[in-house]
Amino acid sequence: MAETLKVAMPKGRIYKKASALFREAGLPIPEEVDESRKLVIPLPELDMEFILAKPVDVPTFVEYGAADIGIVGKDVLMEENRDVYELLDLGIARCRMSVIGLPDWKPGIQQRVATKYPNVASQYFREQGQQVEVIKLNGSIELAPLIGLSDRIVDMVETGQTLRENGLVEMNSIFEITSRLVANRVSYRMKNGQIQSLCDRLQKVISASE
Ligand SMILES: Nc1ncnc2c1ncn2[C@@H]1O[C@H](COP(=O)(O)OP(=O)(O)OP(=O)(O)O)[C@@H](O)[C@H]1O
Numbered sequence: 001m002a003e004t005l006k007v008a009m010p011k012g013r014i015y016k017k018a019s020a021l022f023r024e025a026g027l028p029i030p031e032e033v034d035e036s037r038k039l040v041i042p043l044p045e046l047d048m049e050f051i052l053a054k055p056v057d058v059p060t061f062v063e064y065g066a067a068d069i070g071i072v073g074k075d076v077l078m079e080e081n082r083d084v085y086e087l088l089d090l091g092i093a094r095c096r097m098s099v100i101g102l103p104d105w106k107p108g109i110q111q112r113v114a115t116k117y118p119n120v121a122s123q124y125f126r127e128q129g130q131q132v133e134v135i136k137l138n139g140s141i142e143l144a145p146l147i148g149l150s151d152r153i154v155d156m157v158e159t160g161q162t163l164r165e166n167g168l169v170e171m172n173s174i175f176e177i178t179s180r181l182v183a184n185r186v187s188y189r190m191k192n193g194q195i196q197s198l199c200d201r202l203q204k205v206i207s208a209s210e
C-alpha cells in the first residue's frame, strides 16, 4: 500500500486554481475549502492528505518535512528562500512583481520603498545600485505612496486594476510569477514514485493547456 502523501495547499486565491488543475488531472479533490475550519483534510482514496496553510508558510512546512510537497507562488519562493525542490511550474495564479509609484515620482535623496517582500526588494535595488530604505507592510501596499509612507512600492500586478484605481503606475517589472509545485528533499527520494506520478499527471494537463 502507498504511504500518505502530505500536500501543503495554500488557502486563499491559489487553492481554487490548484484544485481545478488537480481535478483535471483526474484527482477528485474538494473545490472549495473556505467554508470549513478543518485544516487537515484526509483524502484516503488518493493516498493523500491536504494541509491547508497560509501561502507564505507553505515552503516552511515543506522544508521541514511536515509536508512532502506543496503549492506556492514564485513570489513567496523568492522571498522565503527555503531549501525545497522546485518540481513544476503549474502556470496558475499568473502575475508579476513590479516597482510601482506615483506618475510624478522623481528620485529623492532619501528613498523609501514599502513592500510585503523585503528580501526581494532589497536584492533588486542593491543590484540596481540604488540605496533605499525598505519598509515591510503586510497588505494594502498601494496605500504607502498615496499617504506619504514611501516613495515607491514593490508589489504584485495582475490586471492592473489596483494601480489604476489608486492613480499609481508600474515603473519596472522585476519577474513573472506563477504557482509552483515544490517538494521536500528527503520526501522526493522516499516517495519518489508517488510524487513523480503526480507530476506526470499535472504536466499532461499543463502541456495540453499551453
Ligand atoms: N492579484 C493576483 N493575481 C494573481 N495571483 C496573485 C495575485 N495576488 C497574489 N497572487 C498569488 O497568490 C498567492 C497567494 O495570494 P493570497 O492573496 O491568496 O495570499 P496572501 O495575501 O499571502 O494571504 P493572506 O491573504 O491569507 O494574508 C501569492 O503568493 C501570489 O503567488
Ligand SMILES: O=P(O)(O)OC[C@H]1O[C@H](OP(=O)(O)OP(=O)(O)O)[C@H](O)[C@@H]1O
Pocket (backbone or CB within 6 Å): 138, 139, 140, 141, 142, 155, 156, 157, 158, 159, 160, 161, 162, 163
Ligand atoms: O493588478 P490587480 O489585478 O489589481 O492585482 C494586484 C493586487 O492583488 C494583490 O493584492 P491582494 O488582493 O492580495 O490584497 P492585499 O492588499 O491584502 O495584499 C496585490 O498585492 C495587488 O494589490
